[in-house]
Every structure is written in structure tokens, then in C-alpha cells.
Amino acid sequence: MSESALLRISGLGRDYDRGGVRALHDVSFSAEQGQTVALIGPSGCGKSTLLSLIGLLDRPDRGRIEVAGIDLATVRRGPEFRARQIGFVFQFHHMVPTMTLQENVEAPMVALGVPRAERRDRAAELLARMDLGSRAGFLPTHVSGGERQRAAVARALVNRPALVLADEPTGNLDSVNGERVMALLVHHARSQRALLLVATHNPQIAAAMDRRIELRDGAQV
Ligand SMILES: Nc1ncnc2c1ncn2[C@@H]1O[C@H](COP(=O)(O)OP(=O)(O)OP(=O)(O)O)[C@@H](O)[C@H]1O
Numbered sequence: 001m002s003e004s005a006l007l008r009i010s011g012l013g014r015d016y017d018r019g020g021v022r023a024l025h026d027v028s029f030s031a032e033q034g035q036t037v038a039l040i041g042p043s044g045c046g047k048s049t050l051l052s053l054i055g056l057l058d059r060p061d062r063g064r065i066e067v068a069g070i071d072l073a074t075v076r077r078g079p080e081f082r083a084r085q086i087g088f089v090f091q092f093h094h095m096v097p098t099m100t101l102q103e104n105v106e107a108p109m110v111a112l113g114v115p116r117a118e119r120r121d122r123a124a125e126l127l128a129r130m131d132l133g134s135r136a137g138f139l140p141t142h143v144s145g146g147e148r149q150r151a152a153v154a155r156a157l158v159n160r161p162a163l164v165l166a167d168e169p170t171g172n173l174d175s176v177n178g179e180r181v182m183a184l185l186v187h188h189a190r191s192q193r194a195l196l197l198v199a200t201h202n203p204q205i206a207a208a209m210d211r212r213i214e215l216r217d218g219a220q221v
């Protein structure tokens with residue numbers, strides 16, 4: 001494995017006890033800063049499970065994950081580590097419904113103690129870049145699905161994370177909005193030298209990434 005890998009995974013395994021499902025089995029790979037990587041494979045092969053483990057939303061039963069040289073098993077303040085290092089985009093946006101787009105985008109900066117004025121400026125600037133300037137004060141339910149997903153991307157990128165995890169980020173969008181969301185994510189990876197890991201069923205998206213990692217029945221193909 002390369003010394004400069006931002007993400008290193010070795011012997012990773014996760015079982016879901018109820019039903020005895022072995023969701024991930026002996027997954028090992030590493031990936032570098034600035035790379036775009038597609039995570040592919042049929043439904044149920046373990047893509048979301050893998051992203052949840054890397055994103056500290058779940059803990060593995062076996063193996064090890066390192067992000068920027070830090071073993072995730074040693075991380076005590078998960079939410080703070082995630083806010084600093086990792087941006088997560090879900091298939092369904094997971095925006096807080098009672099907060100405006102602007103407030104949703106500011107939320108990860110609150111976790112890091114960014115001063116209020118700076119939060120406001122950074123969120124507004126990012127929303128404007130995503131063509132959402134006129135929607136910043138709206139609630140997520142009062143904008144379109146594409147606008148909501150672009151705001152979710154803004155929220156994921158606002159702390160300039162070194163690692164961006166996206167789980168079917170375009171699964172719910174038409175092709176124009178899907179391309180837009182992917183372009184924003186890839187631009188972040190290229191301009192910030194971040195690592196982008198995208199779980200996708202879309203062959204065109206997979207083909208456009210630098211690398212593809214394929215899973216089947218929880219194991220690497
Ligand atoms: N919370 C859970 N409890 C029990 N089993 C689960 C749980 N989450 C996922 N699984 C099982 O683990 C396996 C991997 O699921 P996962 O959601 O990671 O697949 P996926 O590749 O993301 O699929 P899709 O493409 O449909 O999103 C599947 O067999 C699934 O049924």
C-alpha cells in the first residue's frame with residue numbers, strides 16, 4: 001500500500017447478527033488524495049455498509065480503516081472527526097426539515113465552532129456557487145429534489161473535507177441534475193485534492209471515475 005494513501009482499508013468485515021447476514025467480508029484497498037473512485041456491484045452487495053463504516057456511522061466486526069493515518073477504532077469524538085474530515089452525501093438528502101437550506105449548510109461548521117459571521121458567508125457563497133442563492137432561505141420541502149440534493153452536496157463540502165463519501169447521490173435525480181451533482185463532487189475532489197468515493201448503479205458515472213472497486217456478496221471482485 002502506498003505511503004500517501006488517504007484511505008486504507010484492510011481485512012474489513014461486518015456481520016448483521018439478525019438473520020446471520022455477512023454484509024462485508026475481507027475487504028482491503030487503499031486510495032489516494034485527489035482520486036475519484038466508484039463503488040459498484042449489485043443491490044445488497046455491501047456498498048452502503050462499507051460507506052457507513054468509513055463514515056463512522058457504524059463499526060466493523062473485523063479489520064481496520066485508516067483515514068489520513070488515523071485508525072478509526074481509536075477515534076473518540078466521532079461527530080467532530082466526521083465534521084472535520086468527511087463529507088457524506090446520501091441517496092435521500094437527509095436535510096433537517098425544520099431548518100432552511102442556509103441553516104442546513106451551516107450545521108457542520110457549528111460542530112467545529114466556526115464563528116457565526118464566517119458560517120453565514122461560507123454557506124451563502126457555496127449555495128450561490130451551486131446556483132441556490134435565491135433558495136437559501138427556503139425549507140428543504142419547499143425546493144425541488146435537484147435543488148435539495150445540490151444543497152446536500154454543499155453541506156457535505158462546506159468544511160472542505162479530505163474524504164467525500166456519496167451513496168447513490170444521483171439515484172433520485174433526473175439525468176441533468178444527476179450530472180450537475182456529480183460535476184460538483186468531482187470538482188471538489190480535483191480542486192481540493194480530496195478523495196471521492198461514490199457508490200453507484202449508474203455505469204456512466206462508474207466509467208467516469210478514476211477507479212472502480214467492485215463488490216459481490218460483501219467481497220471484492
Ligand atoms: N441494518 C441491517 N440489518 C441487517 N442486515 C442488513 C442491514 N443493513 C444491510 N443489511 C444487509 O447487508 C447486506 C448489504 O447491504 P447494503 O445496504 O450494504 O447493500 P448495497 O450494496 O448498498 O445495496 P443497494 O445497491 O441496494 O443500496 C444486504 O444483504 C442487506 O440486506
Ligand SMILES: [Mg+2]
Nearest residue numbers: 047048049167
Ligand atoms: Mg446501498
